[in-house]
Each structure stands twice: as C-alpha cells, then as structure tokens.
Amino acid sequence: MAQDATLTRPARARRDATLDEQKRSFLRMVSHELRTPLNSILGFSEILTSELYGPLGASQYKEYAGIIHDSGQKLLKLVNQVLEIARLEGRALEFDLASEPLDAALEDVLRGLAGEIAARGTRIQVAAEALPSVHADYRGLRTMLTQILANAVAYGPEGGMVDISARRDGGHVEIIVRDRGQGVDPREIPRLMAPFQQGDTALTRSSEGAGLGLPIADMTCRAMGGRLRLAPAEGGGLEAQIRLPAALP
Structure with a gap:
C-alpha cells in the first residue's frame, strides 16, 4: 500500500496498463492451449462419427465417437465460459x-x-x-x-x-x-x-x-x-x- 502511494498518477496508469496487457496476454495463451486440443478432439471425433474414410466396424465405435464429440462440445462450452468470466473480471475485454x-x-x-x-x-x-x-x-x-x-x-x-x-x-x-x-x-x-x-x-x-x-x-x-x-x-x-x-x- 505504502509503495503504491508513492507512485504518481501517470506511473500508476502505466503500471495498470502493463498489468492489463499481461492479463490479456496470459488469457490469450490459456485460450489457445485449451482450445487447440479440444478442437482436435471435436474434429477427429466428427470424422469418426461420419465414417468419412470408411466404416468403423462394430457399431459401438461410432456410438463412442459420438459420445466423445458431445462431451468435447460441452467441455469447450465450459472452457469458453470460464475464460469469458476471467476476461471480464480481469478487465481484459475492450468494449467498443x-x-x-x-x-x-x-x-x-x-x-x-x-x-x-x-x-x-x-x-x-x-x-x-x-x-x-x-x-x-x-x-x-x-x-x-x-x-x-x-x-x-x-x-x-x-x-x-x-x-x-x-x-x-x-x-x-x-x-x-x-x-x-x-x-x-x-x-x-x-x-x-x-x-x-x-x-x-x-x-x-x-x-x-x-x-x-x-x-x-x-x-x-x-x-x-x-x-x-x-x-x-x-x-x-x-x-x-x-x-x-x-x-x-
């Protein structure tokens, strides 16, 4: 607190701007690291479900691929919501x-x-x-x-x-x-x-x-x-x- 009080207003503004940019950078990184594997799960499970390259064999495989795809969609939705709240709480979203x-x-x-x-x-x-x-x-x-x-x-x-x-x-x-x-x-x-x-x-x-x-x-x-x-x-x-x-x- 005492250290913060010694900062001038421009210095506090520069510090806050730096912290906000660090938050945005961190959230961009987390978003990429979470969404990339999830998109792979969704994409490949969709290919399996549609049997794009031929039949899978046992009918259970297609059913399981569908379950993986649905579960991936639910997880992606949750990840998006958590990241959205983090951006809002961290003031990492800019509104025009x-x-x-x-x-x-x-x-x-x-x-x-x-x-x-x-x-x-x-x-x-x-x-x-x-x-x-x-x-x-x-x-x-x-x-x-x-x-x-x-x-x-x-x-x-x-x-x-x-x-x-x-x-x-x-x-x-x-x-x-x-x-x-x-x-x-x-x-x-x-x-x-x-x-x-x-x-x-x-x-x-x-x-x-x-x-x-x-x-x-x-x-x-x-x-x-x-x-x-x-x-x-x-x-x-x-x-x-x-x-x-x-x-x-």
Whole structure:
C-alpha cells in the first residue's frame, strides 16, 4: 500500500496498463492451449462419427465417437465460459460502444441457438416487429443476449414459450426475456448471478451445465453501462430485465 502511494498518477496508469496487457496476454495463451486440443478432439471425433474414410466396424465405435464429440462440445462450452468470466473480471475485454440494432443482434443470437431451441421445441415470441437500437458493444450485446436466451430455453419447459419484448424508456431501452418454467425462489437469485457460487439450486438441478451464463450476462451488461435483474415472472417462470443505454441520436 505504502509503495503504491508513492507512485504518481501517470506511473500508476502505466503500471495498470502493463498489468492489463499481461492479463490479456496470459488469457490469450490459456485460450489457445485449451482450445487447440479440444478442437482436435471435436474434429477427429466428427470424422469418426461420419465414417468419412470408411466404416468403423462394430457399431459401438461410432456410438463412442459420438459420445466423445458431445462431451468435447460441452467441455469447450465450459472452457469458453470460464475464460469469458476471467476476461471480464480481469478487465481484459475492450468494449467498443456504438449504436446497435436489437433486431439484428437478436436475429444473430437466435440463429446461433437454433439447435438448442429445436431440441427443446421452444417457441420464441417477440412482442414488437421493430425493436429499438441500443448503445452497446457488438460482441458484448450478442454474448449477453445469447446467455440470457440460452438460459430461458434450457430452464423453460419443453415445447414452452419464451417471450421477448423491448421498449424505449427515456435514455434507456428496457428488454424483457421471460420463460414459462418453474421459476426460482427469489432468495436464490443473488447466487445465480454470482460466478462459481450457484451451488445446488433449482436451475442447476434441472439441467446440465455450470450455471455461468447468467453471471457472464450480468458482468457484460454492467461493462456496457447497463444492468440486469432477475425476478419471478407473473404467472410462473423467470424474467430477465435488461436495461441498456439507448442508441445516441
């Protein structure tokens, strides 16, 4: 502490910038070292599953290759989430805030989640034909919406509905994403929003995964100058209430 107090403001700024760059460099290295072998596992297991170079022989081999591929995908998703939280906590992500149309962002997100949505038989209902634009980061906005919608699809009932609405409220845009699932006890909500502290909640008991999607969405939203709140939805389910700055005129 005493040593830090002797530093001038420019010196502290240079030190902080150096530390931030070291964090970014370390995370790039970890990301590469983790993703490279995982991509190999996914690629080769996919070749085996498709029997690209001829039949494998016993039918069990193809089944096992499929299990390896599915397990690799789950592990890659978890690795990506842990690295995303590390980047957010370490301020190793740079956000370029600009006017971002919600329509385009939502279209990209739903396209990326098409497999999960189809597997659950979920119907997505958007309340307005033209959604307002927000002042946000291109990647950050899509990351946040992906995590929130993936959570709503995973924890809503099979064949259920997810409602999405957005409206301009002064200098902000309010986005509501609501599922029709069993909901959660309001006392559990703070744990759902805290990285690595979810424990055995109603959500983590009913589905696979480490429960990191909502903390990532919350941290990303705050990094873009917004806020995310969870609340029990009227009539059942869980409601994500997102508030972001509206696009600048």
